[in-house]
Amino acid sequence: MDAERDARFQLMKRLLVMIPLSTILILLTLCIVLGVNLYEAKRELRELRDSAAPVMAVSQTSEGGESGVYTAAGVDEVRQGQSDEDGAAAETGDGVRKVYLTFDDGPSGNTGRILDILAEYDVKATFFVVGKEEERYQPLYKRIVEEGHTLAMHSYSHKYNEIYQSKESFVEDLTKLQEFLYNTTGVWCRYCRFPGGSSNTVSRVDMHELIAYLEEQDMSYFDWNIVSGDATSGYISADAIVRNSTANLQSFPEAIILMHDASDKNSTVEALPRLIEQIQAMEDTKLLPITDDTEEIHHISND
Numbered sequence: 001m002d003a004e005r006d007a008r009f010q011l012m013k014r015l016l017v018m019i020p021l022s023t024i025l026i027l028l029t030l031c032i033v034l035g036v037n038l039y040e041a042k043r044e045l046r047e048l049r050d051s052a053a054p055v056m057a058v059s060q061t062s063e064g065g066e067s068g069v070y071t072a073a074g075v076d077e078v079r080q081g082q083s084d085e086d087g088a089a090a091e092t093g094d095g096v097r098k099v100y101l102t103f104d105d106g107p108s109g110n111t112g113r114i115l116d117i118l119a120e121y122d123v124k125a126t127f128f129v130v131g132k133e134e135e136r137y138q139p140l141y142k143r144i145v146e147e148g149h150t151l152a153m154h155s156y157s158h159k160y161n162e163i164y165q166s167k168e169s170f171v172e173d174l175t176k177l178q179e180f181l182y183n184t185t186g187v188w189c190r191y192c193r194f195p196g197g198s199s200n201t202v203s204r205v206d207m208h209e210l211i212a213y214l215e216e217q218d219m220s221y222f223d224w225n226i227v228s229g230d231a232t233s234g235y236i237s238a239d240a241i242v243r244n245s246t247a248n249l250q251s252f253p254e255a256i257i258l259m260h261d262a263s264d265k266n267s268t269v270e271a272l273p274r275l276i277e278q279i280q281a282m283e284d285t286k287l288l289p290i291t292d293d294t295e296e297i298h299h300i301s302n303d
Contacts, residue, residue: 096285097282097284098253098254098285099279099286100126100254100256100294101118103125103126103259104260104261105130105154105261106262107129107132110266110269111140113269115140117276118272119147121276121277124150125287126149126289127149127151127152130156130158138184148289149289150290151181153174153178153181156173164203164205167205170213190219198221198223198299211302215302222296224258224297226255227257228259228268230267230268231260238271242271242278246275250282254294256297
């Protein structure tokens with residue numbers, strides 16, 4: 001009896017040890033399997049996101065931390081109005097397609113790298129900047145001007161909830177930026193881009209009212225008809241940026257490409273050389289900065 005009882009006792013001890021160990025092994029195996037599946041799902045999602053040009057509204061977070069909404073409202077109308085009826089590559093009257101690289105939200109830690117690349121390829125671009133009074137940014141505003149790029153206004157604060165609270169708040173913000181840039185560079189800027197574009201969905205003010213104000217002040221605003229996709233707060237590869245920026249480029253006689261100059265937009269910097277090379281390789285195509293001769297691309301207008 002004692003031997004039998006001892007055997008049962010030893011069996012129970014083994015079971016008490018084996019059951020927890022087996023449970024731990026099963027749970028560990030499940031965690032590994034779930035981890036692998038999650039990794040694969042994220043990889044596939046990233047590939048799908050990179051392969052799709054984000055023409056619909058995307059959440060965009062600026063370096064300053066304020067978020068707004070870029071929308072594609074009106075972009076289809078612009079595309080249809082500028083594409084050739086037969087679908088062939090569109091050209092201007094002088095037979096040259098004009099492409100404008102535009103960078104929002106700078107200056108940033110990446111501005112110097114962007115300017116270096118533009119200088120290497122002898123390309124002029126347009127920078128829709130915000131107001132940053134920190135000493136480290138002052139040389140970047142000046143360098144943009146000194147190297148022949150177009151300095152333009154995006155907003156001083158880039159805080160949507162403040163800028164679009166009223167017409168008065170919009171005017172105050174824009175005037176502050178205009179005066180800041182003049183004091184910093186000696187340039188009195190006349191070109192601007194609404195934060196979120198003229199078709200943004202966050203303004204409490206009728207955008208037509210703000211457009212009318214710009215017209216009264218002899219200022220011009222520029223939206224875009226090509227979206228690079230770097231406005232997304234998530235990761236986007238350099239390959240996707242190049243692909244998004246060039247896929248429909250030849251459908252426009254004048255193409256304004258929306259890009260961003262922010263410290264977290266390393267993919268944009270990585271994509272820039274290849275993007276420039278592909279555009280320069282296109283027949284009868286020029287890369288230019290925005291000037292008085294540039295056709296104004298508008299999502300919303302008062303015309």
